[in-house]
Amino acid sequence: MTKPSTMHDAIGTSPTVSVVVPCLNEERNLPYVLPRIPPDVNQVILVDGGSSDGTVARARELLPSIEVVHQTRRGKGNALVCGFDACTSDIIVMLDADGSTDPAEIPRFVRALTDGAEFAKGSRFAAGGRSEDITRLRRLGNDGLSLAVNVLFGTKFSDLCYGYNAFWRWVLPHLGLPDTGLRAPADGQMLWGDGFEIETLINVRAASLELNVAEVASVEAARLHGVSNLSAFRDGRRVSRTIISEWRRKHAVAKSQPEPVGRPEPVDAAELGFSAGGAL
Ligand SMILES: Nc1nc2c(ncn2[C@@H]2O[C@H](COP(=O)(O)OP(=O)(O)OP(=O)(O)O)[C@@H](O)[C@H]2O)c(=O)[nH]1
Ligand SMILES: [Mg+2]
Numbered sequence: 469m470t471k472p473s474t475m476h477d478a479i480g481t482s483p484t485v486s487v488v489v490p491c492l493n494e495e496r497n498l499p500y501v502l503p504r505i506p507p508d509v510n511q512v513i514l515v516d517g518g519s520s521d522g523t524v525a526r527a528r529e530l531l532p533s534i535e536v537v538h539q540t541r542r543g544k545g546n547a548l549v550c551g552f553d554a555c556t557s558d559i560i561v562m563l564d565a566d567g568s569t570d571p572a573e574i575p576r577f578v579r580a581l582t583d584g585a586e587f588a589k590g591s592r593f594a595a596g597g598r599s600e601d602i603t604r605l606r607r608l609g610n611d612g613l614s615l616a617v618n619v620l621f622g623t624k625f626s627d628l629c630y631g632y633n634a635f636w637r638w639v640l641p642h643l644g645l646p647d648t649g650l651r652a653p654a655d656g657q658m659l660w661g662d663g664f665e666i667e668t669l670i671n672v673r674a675a676s677l678e679l680n681v682a683e684v685a686s687v688e689a690a691r692l693h694g695v696s697n698l699s700a701f702r703d704g705r706r707v708s709r710t711i712i713s714e715w716r717r718k719h720a721v722a723k724s725q726p727e728p729v730g731r732p733e734p735v736d737a738a739e740l741g742f743s744a745g746g747a748l
Contacts, residue, residue: 483558484510485578486637487571488551490544492517494565495526496693501563502530504571510557514565515539515547541652541659544631544697545666549645561634567692568601569632577634577684585682586639586731587674589625590632596685597627609704613668613711620715621675625683629707631667632686635674638732643673664703665710672714676721 487509489501505512513535514527527534537554539547552560561577563569569590580588592599602610606629614628646661653659661669674681 485559486511486555486557487561490515490547491565493519495521495523497567500567513551515551540648543658543662546662580682586679587681588634590686591627591683593626594683594685599688601690623675665706668707
């Protein structure tokens with residue numbers, strides 16, 4: 469990990485930025501993550517999944533300004549959407565709490581957006597990126613799923629299942645993510661989109677909406693403490709089903725002539741305090 473920089477010094481622009489950190493028993497990892505978030509990030513939201521360790525207390529100790537949100541159902545997907553709903557900044561960044569995604573890379577995601585992208589997709593396999601965490605099995609699965617999406621949706625994703633991404637907040641309502649107000653199924657199952665398939669759902673919807681997507685090379689470190697919540701087979705199946713149902717949805721929507729994405733009116737960069745390359 470590199471030393472955190474002041475984000476706006478690094479990128480020379482000043483859109484506001486919210487960071488959403490889903491957390492399930494990450495007390496021991498938070499000291500390596502929260503202090504590394506660039507100090508000029510405007511809002512940090514921790515979404516707790518009912519941690520049984522001291523995650524929330526530790527987070528408040530490390531970053532008193534942190535906003536804590538409690539998710540409405542279970543799963544990383546539901547946690548992220550609950551966090552997105554609480555965001556108030558121009559840009560939303562998704563950051564893991566286990567030490568694998570480096571907060572010092574946030575300015576690069578923001579720069580991709582201010583340079584004109586509508587969705588900045590982290591990639592461990594773009595030039596300059598790598599992973600110290602991915603197993604051979606997961607790499608194989610990720611490559612296969614990335615290929616399937618690229619063929620079916622005409623995309624060029626090099627790393628479909630990576631969770632480090634950022635987007636302009638105006639994109640959020642267009643993504644149509646699962647309603648956080650719905651009740652959890654009585655049988656204990658996870659609602660569709662509430663699990664680790666969330667990244668695929670977001671990426672594929674960004675592609676279907678024909679958003680301008682830029683890949684950002686990212687270095688994934690190994691989880692520092694604790695165990696992964698992801699199961700390659702169970703979650704791989706959920707991702708595969710998501711790809712198929714999104715492909716069907718895309719074709720159904722195409723037949724019914726979709727509304728174009730309502731992009732915000734271009735705004736004078738100076739008005740937003742930008743000194744370069746505003747993308748709004
Ligand atoms: N709130 C909440 N956070 C979750 C949940 N599941 C996972 N997370 C968080 O989401 C992030 C990614 O989860 P990980 O368990 O690290 O999954 P992964 O990164 O795919 O797996 P590894 O690479 O092995 O670490 C971490 O910050 C977790 O604490 C959940 O159900 N609720
Ligand atoms: Mg992880």
